[in-house]
Amino acid sequence: MKRVTMADVAQKANVSKSTVSQFLNQRYEFMGVKTKQRIEKAIEELGYQPNMIARSLKQKSSTTVGVIVANISHEFSTRIIQVIEHSLHQLNYHVIVCNAEDNPEKEKKYIDMLLAKQVDGLIIFPTSTNVNVYNELNVQDFPLVFIDRFVPEVEVPTIMLDNKQALCLAVKELDRAGYERVGILTNSTIFNVAPRVERIEGFKQACRKYGLPVDETFIRGVETGKMTEELRGIFQSHEPPEALVAGNDLVLMDILKYARDHHLRIPDDLAIIAVDDVSFSSIYNPAITTIAQPIEKMGEKASEILIEKILGNKNIEKDIIRFPAALVKRSSC
Amino acid sequence: MKRVTMADVAQKANVSKSTVSQFLNQRYEFMGVKTKQRIEKAIEELGYQPNMIARSLKQKSSTTVGVIVANISHEFSTRIIQVIEHSLHQLNYHVIVCNAEDNPEKEKKYIDMLLAKQVDGLIIFPTSTNVNVYNELNVQDFPLVFIDRFVPEVEVPTIMLDNKQALCLAVKELDRAGYERVGILTNSTIFNVAPRVERIEGFKQACRKYGLPVDETFIRGVETGKMTEELRGIFQSHEPPEALVAGNDLVLMDILKYARDHHLRIPDDLAIIAVDDVSFSSIYNPAITTIAQPIEKMGEKASEILIEKILGNKNIEKDIIRFPAALVKRSSC
DNA sequence: TTGTAAGCGTTATCAC
DNA sequence: GTGATAACGCTTACAA
Numbered sequence: 158m159k160r161v162t163m164a165d166v167a168q169k170a171n172v173s174k175s176t177v178s179q180f181l182n183q184r185y186e187f188m189g190v191k192t193k194q195r196i197e198k199a200i201e202e203l204g205y206q207p208n209m210i211a212r213s214l215k216q217k218s219s220t221t222v223g224v225i226v227a228n229i230s231h232e233f234s235t236r237i238i239q240v241i242e243h244s245l246h247q248l249n250y251h252v253i254v255c256n257a258e259d260n261p262e263k264e265k266k267y268i269d270m271l272l273a274k275q276v277d278g279l280i281i282f283p284t285s286t287n288v289n290v291y292n293e294l295n296v297q298d299f300p301l302v303f304i305d306r307f308v309p310e311v312e313v314p315t316i317m318l319d320n321k322q323a324l325c326l327a328v329k330e331l332d333r334a335g336y337e338r339v340g341i342l343t344n345s346t347i348f349n350v351a352p353r354v355e356r357i358e359g360f361k362q363a364c365r366k367y368g369l370p371v372d373e374t375f376i377r378g379v380e381t382g383k384m385t386e387e388l389r390g391i392f393q394s395h396e397p398p399e400a401l402v403a404g405n406d407l408v409l410m411d412i413l414k415y416a417r418d419h420h421l422r423i424p425d426d427l428a429i430i431a432v433d434d435v436s437f438s439s440i441y442n443p444a445i446t447t448i449a450q451p452i453e454k455m456g457e458k459a460s461e462i463l464i465e466k467i468l469g470n471k472n473i474e475k476d477i478i479r480f481p482a483a484l485v486k487r488s489s490c
Numbered sequence: 491m492k493r494v495t496m497a498d499v500a501q502k503a504n505v506s507k508s509t510v511s512q513f514l515n516q517r518y519e520f521m522g523v524k525t526k527q528r529i530e531k532a533i534e535e536l537g538y539q540p541n542m543i544a545r546s547l548k549q550k551s552s553t554t555v556g557v558i559v560a561n562i563s564h565e566f567s568t569r570i571i572q573v574i575e576h577s578l579h580q581l582n583y584h585v586i587v588c589n590a591e592d593n594p595e596k597e598k599k600y601i602d603m604l605l606a607k608q609v610d611g612l613i614i615f616p617t618s619t620n621v622n623v624y625n626e627l628n629v630q631d632f633p634l635v636f637i638d639r640f641v642p643e644v645e646v647p648t649i650m651l652d653n654k655q656a657l658c659l660a661v662k663e664l665d666r667a668g669y670e671r672v673g674i675l676t677n678s679t680i681f682n683v684a685p686r687v688e689r690i691e692g693f694k695q696a697c698r699k700y701g702l703p704v705d706e707t708f709i710r711g712v713e714t715g716k717m718t719e720e721l722r723g724i725f726q727s728h729e730p731p732e733a734l735v736a737g738n739d740l741v742l743m744d745i746l747k748y749a750r751d752h753h754l755r756i757p758d759d760l761a762i763i764a765v766d767d768v769s770f771s772s773i774y775n776p777a778i779t780t781i782a783q784p785i786e787k788m789g790e791k792a793s794e795i796l797i798e799k800i801l802g803n804k805n806i807e808k809d810i811i812r813f814p815a816a817l818v819k820r821s822s823c
Numbered sequence: 824t825t826g827t828a829a830g831c832g833t834t835a836t837c838a839c
Numbered sequence: 840g841t842g843a844t845a846a847c848g849c850t851t852a853c854a855a
Contacts, residue, residue: 214543242588254585274542275542410770413775417777437773
């Protein structure tokens with residue numbers, strides 16, 4: 158497959174490469190009408206397509222950004238990536254998505270690869286442990302935005318859910334519905350993944366606020382794969398919880414599966430409220446009450462800040478930007 | 491952010507750029523041990539990272555492939571993309587994913603952009619209408635693979651589900667369970683999207699095979715957004731269907747929602763079997779019986795063929811490769 | 824208004 | 840064993 162280059166066009170149109178370049182970059186202010194037409198014709202006839210690689214090399218910009226997601230299996234991740242892709246596409250940026258699978262080494266490898274590919278910026282769902290890598294990028298002023306999770310010692314703009322407020326909303330709803338023995342289940346908190354820790358903390362605070370008992374046996378960060386086991390433990394207790402908050406979509410699935418397999422009726426035997434308004438929550442029977450993240454806004458904001466940084470705007474808040482959650486009331490609690 | 495180049499390394503190590511290049515490309519056969527060490531040291535100290543853009547320009551290969559998906563909102567799409575990304579990553583290829591949103595113009599625009607970016611190949615869930623574009627790529631021997639849908643007049647390797655067999659499986663199961671009045675709902679067939687047409691056709695054939703009545707009023711390709719309306723029509727009929735096949739995940743959602751809102755018990759009032767083994771089918775109550783596509787195998791095969799083509803292997807079957815579906819028996823029929 | 828030439832960071836050829 | 844030097848396809852001063 159012989160690609161046609163600018164030189165071919167130039168030759169065919171009887172002009173020099175630079176004139177063709179001018180044309181392509183819409184600088185026809187001082188260009189003869191006839192030259193312009195000849196170039197147009199030549200491009201058309203040859204089916205010329207500019208080579209963005211060559212362009213990138215010269216311009217030192219690839220109009221590509223990388224997105225590294227900690228774990229793509231959360232619906233939240235895929236949806237926010239879609240939003241980011243959509244926003245950035247409108248600005249003529251392309252997106253390369255990488256899935257770190259919650260593995261810091263993989264994340265580091267991806268960062269290196271994407272840098273080698275000269276991406277103009279990076280949006281990362283960080284895995285917390287690559288602090289030095291992040292900081293290195295940061296001191297070099299490399300455009301970087303975090304999403305979903307913050308990293309303690311790194312000053313990077315971070316888009317996050319207001320987890321405290323989110324859980325306050327959840328507990329408030331549980332309280333309103335009259336539940337007393339309540340709990341929350343999230344994925345493992347051993348790596349201090351911010352949303353999980355914050356959600357648990359927010360849950361406890363809210364319980365105190367609404368005067369609900371805080372029973373630590375129902376408040377758990379559970380390792381992947383051990384959820385069923387954990388649930389069995391919880392429901393074997395003398396007084397099992399009346400209501401459970403699912404820390405994310407995957408936890409919700411585990412709870413629902415357990416409930417079904419053990420014939421727990423929702424919400425009568427067990428009320429449920431889930432963080433993340435996953436698509437199947439409105440389909441489920443009964444429909445699941447959820448706490449929704451403003452995915453669109455979060456994705457757009459992340460894109461916006463990244464582009465600002467790419468374009469060289471220095472005065473961007475390097476802080477965490479928290480987005481409020483919203484209660485989507487359905488029938489599971 | 492000042493990037494360090496090969497020249498910097500060369501200078502620091504007191505060698506020429508070419509030697510550094512040799513080093514980077516593991517050609518140390520004739521390289522002095524000391525030179526090697528000096529280069530290693532210089533790279534380390536400067537934190538040098540090769541520039542793949544420059545490399546690509548020279549090598550005429552970007553080690554990047556594009557994936558254009560017709561509609562990302564199907565779980566099937568996202569999952570197959572994950573598989574593709576995973577397979578190609580192992581071969582050190584990167585993937586740029588684009589969502590054509592079922593819009594042929596958008597698809598064409600993406601193809602152009604990806605070509606401009608010098609992707610080495612393209613995996614497309616085609617939107618059927620860009621036949622000329624596909625053919626142009628094809629005559630130029632540009633590495634191209636279709637997935638999920640075939641395009642009649644284009645000779646490109648195509649990975650597809652064996653839809654006929656899949657629906658045979660579904661109908662067989664319906665028959666086995668004793669249902670007689672059966673139907674199938676898919677998305678709109680006006681654009682002759684292969685899977686939809688084939689699934690409907692396969693359904694009819696299978697009904698004949700198993701001696702079930704073929705009632706066209708229960709066999710429908712429905713426009714997006716009109717599913718609820720259609721369902722209302724179907725269930726107002728004198729003898730509504732006892733069992734329905736959902737042509738894909740989105741259709742399944744619509745059916746489940748309708749069933750819940752109209753208090754149809756599954757499977758007693760309405761049995762359901764869905765094509766695509768979406769994650770929530772095992773969670774739902776009752777769990778949904780599905781026809782699963784071998785997503786892993788399909789994604790891997792697509793990646794494999796694409797890479798073959800990229801590497802210049804000419805004798806690849808340009809035909810449709812059909813993958814068999816599998817019944818996942820649960821409780822909805 | 825258009826052309827010339829240098830340069831972006833690599834790799835490849837061939838000379839030393 | 841190592842180093843000049845010329846590409847790769849484009850942009851951009853600056854010259855004409």
